[in-house]
Amino acid sequence: MARSGHSTHSTSGRHRTHQQQTQKLMDKEIVELKSYLPEWTSAKRSKKWGVFTAIAQAARLFALKIDLGQWKKRKQMYKTWLFNNKKKKERKDMIKYGRKWMPRMVIYQQNWEEVLKRIEDESRAKPKAPGMFKHYQVAVKRVMAELDEDKLEKVKETAEEWSNNFPPPEVQTQVAQKKGPAYMEHFSKEMWRQCEMRAFVLSAWKNEQGEVLFGLHDDNEALGDGDSFMKMKDWEAIKTVWQEYAQEQFGAGAQDGG
Numbered sequence: 001m002a003r004s005g006h007s008t009h010s011t012s013g014r015h016r017t018h019q020q021q022t023q024k025l026m027d028k029e030i031v032e033l034k035s036y037l038p039e040w041t042s043a044k045r046s047k048k049w050g051v052f053t054a055i056a057q058a059a060r061l062f063a064l065k066i067d068l069g070q071w072k073k074r075k076q077m078y079k080t081w082l083f084n085n086k087k088k089k090e091r092k093d094m095i096k097y098g099r100k101w102m103p104r105m106v107i108y109q110q111n112w113e114e115v116l117k118r119i120e121d122e123s124r125a126k127p128k129a130p131g132m133f134k135h136y137q138v139a140v141k142r143v144m145a146e147l148d149e150d151k152l153e154k155v156k157e158t159a160e161e162w163s164n165n166f167p168p169p170e171v172q173t174q175v176a177q178k179k180g181p182a183y184m185e186h187f188s189k190e191m192w193r194q195c196e197m198r199a200f201v202l203s204a205w206k207n208e209q210g211e212v213l214f215g216l217h218d219d220n221e222a223l224g225d226g227d228s229f230m231k232m233k234d235w236e237a238i239k240t241v242w243q244e245y246a247q248e249q250f251g252a253g254a255q256d257g258g
Contacts, residue, residue, distance in 0.1 A: 025077060028062035033081055035102050040082050052079065058137045101162040103155045104140045109171050110155075115139045169206070176205040184217040192223040200229045202238070204246035212250040214243060 025033075036055040043051040056075050066074060108115055119135045120126060144152065166172065184201045191197040201217040216239075221228040229235065 025081065026062055026064070029059045032059045032062055033078060035100070037082065037085060041086050054137050055082070101159040101167070103159045104144065106155050106159045106162065107140050107144055111143050115143060118142065170208065173206060173208055180205065181217065185219055188217060188219040189223065198223065198226060202242045204250065206250055212246050214246050
């Protein structure tokens with residue numbers, strides 16, 4: 001009887017330990033949730049559920065083995081974590097000029113045509129379509145699963161290299177097109193908010209075809225009671241000089257990037 005009692009106590013202890021583990025998010029789950037927080041924060045209300053489903057499936061890869069009932073509770077924990085950290089993130093700058101590259105991000109950048117084709121073939125979802133995001137994680141996971149250990153290790157090393165230094169030019173080009181305008185808008189607003197300083201930003205970058213594009217950002221009309229520099233002043237001379245400079249620095253003819 002004593003042995004039986006001891007056995008019951010031990011099993012109960014292991015059960016409590018397992019419950020505690022399943023009631024607490026693993027570090028890797030949190031890392032995955034953090035990596036998707038920008039998508040969750042910026043998603044429109046109508047797309048929130050689809051985005052959350054994709055995030056939950058991605059984080060689940062790093063969770064302990066759980067049954068259906070525990071998975072429902074786990075999803076609620078994910079949702080609570082996202083809502084709580086969304087509020088924290090909104091109190092901070094929404095722009096990060098550096099980024100932590102994850103292996104899955106590298107996989108997508110290096111195999112984006114294959115990933116998009118798989119998504120379109122399997123789900124009929126088109127690039128930039130509202131439902132595209134929820135298929136992304138599954139497609140990238142399948143591509144990763146087909147890599148041997150050496151290639152997967154190389155991907156991890158690449159992610160570390162891009163995070164600590166910088167990605168290759170073709171990836172920088174994509175970031176420039178997607179993030180560049182947001183970076184400049186954030187800079188202008190912060191200069192006004194922190195320093196009451198106005199800014200007119202000129203930019204230049206190369207696209208995938210090697211053409212040099214140039215752009216500008218004038219947010220002064222939206223800051224305080226200011227007026228637009230472009231509407232108030234003749235800036236064509238500045239534009240011409242900037243085009244000449246961009247051509248000299250990049251070694252190609254500058255094109256108007258809008």
